[in-house]
Amino acid sequence: MAIVWAEKALLEDGWAEDVTISIADDGRIAAIETGQPAEGHRTGILLPSPxxxxxxxxxxxxxxxxxxxxxxxxxxxxxxxxxxxxxxxxxxxxxxxxxxxxxxxxxxxxxxxxxxxxxxxxxxxxxxxxxxxxxxxxxxxxxxxxxxxxxxxxxxxxxxxxxxxxxxxxxxxxxxxxxxxxxxxxxxxxxxxxxxxxxxxxxxxxxxxxxxxxxxxxxxxxxxxxxxxxxxxxxxxxxxxxxxxxxxxxxxxxxxxxxxxxxxxxxxxxxxxxxxxxxxxxxxxxxxxxxxxxxxxxxxxxxxxxxxxxxxxxxxxxxxxxxxxxxxxxxxxxxxxxxxxxxxxxxxxxxxxxxxxxxxxxxxxxxxxxxARDTGAIAVGKLADLMALDAQSVDLAGRSGDTLLDCFVFAGDDRMVSDVWSAGRHMVSQGRHIRREAIVQNYVRTMKDLREAI
Structure with a gap:
């Protein structure tokens, strides 16, 4: 069971604070608790990942x-x-x-x-x-x-x-x-x-x-x-x-x-x-x-x-x-x-x-x-498709509620994204994919091979 804790999270029924998300081995959300002390992987602003x-x-x-x-x-x-x-x-x-x-x-x-x-x-x-x-x-x-x-x-x-x-x-x-x-x-x-x-x-x-x-x-x-x-x-x-x-x-x-x-x-x-x-x-x-x-x-x-x-x-x-x-x-x-x-x-x-x-x-x-994916919200039983924004981002400082989303869309960019989970798989940490180096190297080799074509 993996644990993710967020200062703020957009749950199925609205915004909540000090939220603990428990992720089962099958990649689904097993439990959600609000008002909890920090534990597990700590994040700033947790959202459902689209x-x-x-x-x-x-x-x-x-x-x-x-x-x-x-x-x-x-x-x-x-x-x-x-x-x-x-x-x-x-x-x-x-x-x-x-x-x-x-x-x-x-x-x-x-x-x-x-x-x-x-x-x-x-x-x-x-x-x-x-x-x-x-x-x-x-x-x-x-x-x-x-x-x-x-x-x-x-x-x-x-x-x-x-x-x-x-x-x-x-x-x-x-x-x-x-x-x-x-x-x-x-x-x-x-x-x-x-x-x-x-x-x-x-x-x-x-x-x-x-x-x-x-x-x-x-x-x-x-x-x-x-x-x-x-x-x-x-x-x-x-x-x-x-x-x-x-x-x-x-x-x-x-x-x-x-x-x-x-x-x-x-x-x-x-x-x-x-x-x-x-x-x-x-x-x-x-x-x-x-x-x-x-x-x-x-x-x-x-x-x-x-x-x-x-x-x-x-x-x-x-x-x-x-x-x-x-x-x-x-x-x-x-x-x-x-x-x-x-x-x-x-x-x-x-x-x-x-x-x-x-x-x-x-x-x-x-x-x-x-x-055909059981996702779309942070809710018990749904897949743990989650994205976290860095609460320390300058454009999010002091913001709350829906204004956080407005700042992400209109003032922000991908640098705000700190973590992403896909069906509980924690693939992005501190803004970087965990296999970034190897994937990028392979892509660069491919582009060199294709250079004459384009």
Whole structure:
């Protein structure tokens, strides 16, 4: 039984002081007591550690390398996408494992306990499957055993180059599987996850309406069963126009009419929605998987968070391209985008919760549901997914209650994060991952190997 003590802790029923958390050997919270003397591992401000709901780990190796304008003056998401395709053609399984471990380490150091990996790089260059069709999925899983992060693996089905069912282009060929091949991939991936710690999970991910046959979505739902189903949706104007021209409806309209939605469904980005789509999808119970730093980097647009939350919508937060892995910055970017659009302040606060508290509660609840993870709050029986902020941080000095979260989101950064536990595994101590040196060295070797490719 591990013991964690905190000066202040945000429990399921609110803030408490002098809190002792007992963590059982199975990684779950066995007991919580308040008003206790300090014992065990002592921390300052203890919070539930949220899920990172959307990541493409391999793209971390491209961070900072796509900021030059291409030959087309109208550089955009689509030109970035072409560079990404050229880069990934050089990646080997060893590269992917090293990059994924580094990404997961950075997630933990930022305060996340869980990596939901939207994994679509499956095959060899040229599209030939590895002898084990789930070789690359196995490398993501192997990385998680090194980083200690909780893993929800989403093998991605990516079959077509567009809604006209054109073949995948050279840059996409490593992603491609028929529906039957995808079922084999998913089964093999599930077997890999079954060998990991019990807090890890499997889900299903049809990449987008452009990349799978719309009539196959029922098959994906059946394959998912009670597990999460994630899909990119309404990210780019060109995507929306293609869907509307082919299916006669905009992407959000199509899924509302054709899918039975609940809080296991996570639609990523949703930056190109009209008011009626925002309201309808929010009320469906589905979760919006938001990645504000990446959405800003790629010029995707601004998610209508104000309208979404006003209609009871749920959200989760992710790092997507991993150009910058920072929990506080994702939340700050989300809220500031609303303020810039609407010329407002504290856009996502409510009458009873400050901005930081409302966002933090929302992403913990939404992240838990779309990761199939028994987390989201500090409560007896839940997984011990915990993050601690350093109470000695200058911007937290003298603060209390929800103001602590506001200071973390709007005045702070990752340097405030002192400790992180994932299902009771104490992976970050004094702000550093316990295996940082070895993981970083392996990543640096990988980047040297890839230098010519990028």
């Amino acid at each position: 899920v990172n709901c959307h990541s493409h780990a391999f793209q971390r190796a491209m961070a900072g390398l796509t900021e030059k304008r291409g030959p087309d003056a109208s550089d955009s998401f689509w030109t970035w996408r072409q560079l990404m395709f050229r880069f990934l053609d050089r990646l080997t399984p060893d590269h992917v494992e090293a990059i994924a471990a580094f990404v997961q380490m950075e997630m933990l150091e930022a305060g996340y306990s869980t990596n939901v990996e939207f994994h679509y790089l499956h095959h060899q260059p040229g599209g030939v499957p590895y002898d084990n069709i789930a070789e690359m999925a196995g490398r993501i899983a192997a990385a998680s055993t090194r980083s200690g992060i909780g893993l929800t693996l989403l093998p991605v089905h990516y079959q077509y180059g567009g809604l006209d069912k054109r073949p995948l282009g050279p840059g996409q060929i490593r992603f491609g599987n028929t529906l039957d091949e995808y079922a084999r991939l998913h089964q093999s991936s599930a077997e890999i996850i079954a060998r990991l710690p019990a807090d890890c999970a499997i889900g299903v991910a049809p990449h987008s309406l452009r990349a799978v046959a719309p009539q196959d979505l029922a098959h994906h739902a059946s394959l998912a069963g009670g597990n999460p189903l994630h899909m990119h949706l309404a990210e780019q104007i060109a995507e929306v126009e293609e869907v509307q021209a082919t299916l006669g409806r905009r992407p959000v309209e199509f899924v509302l009419d054709n899918m039975e939605l609940d809080n296991r469904h996570c639609f990523i980005h949703c930056t190109q929605m009209r008011p009626h789509e925002t309201e309808g999808l929010a009320r469906s119970g589905a979760v919006a998987g938001l990645c504000p730093i990446t959405e800003s980097s790629l010029g995707d647009g601004i998610f209508d968070g104000v309208r979404w939350l006003e209609n009871g919508g749920s959200i989760a937060i992710g790092s997507d391209s991993n150009i910058r892995i920072s929990l506080s910055e994702e939340l700050r970017t989300l809220d500031y985008s609303q303020r810039l659009r609407d010329h407002s302040r504290a856009a996502l606060a409510s009458s009873d919760k400050s901005t930081g508290r409302r966002l933090f509660d929302a992403i913990n609840a939404g992240g838990a549901s779309v990761s």
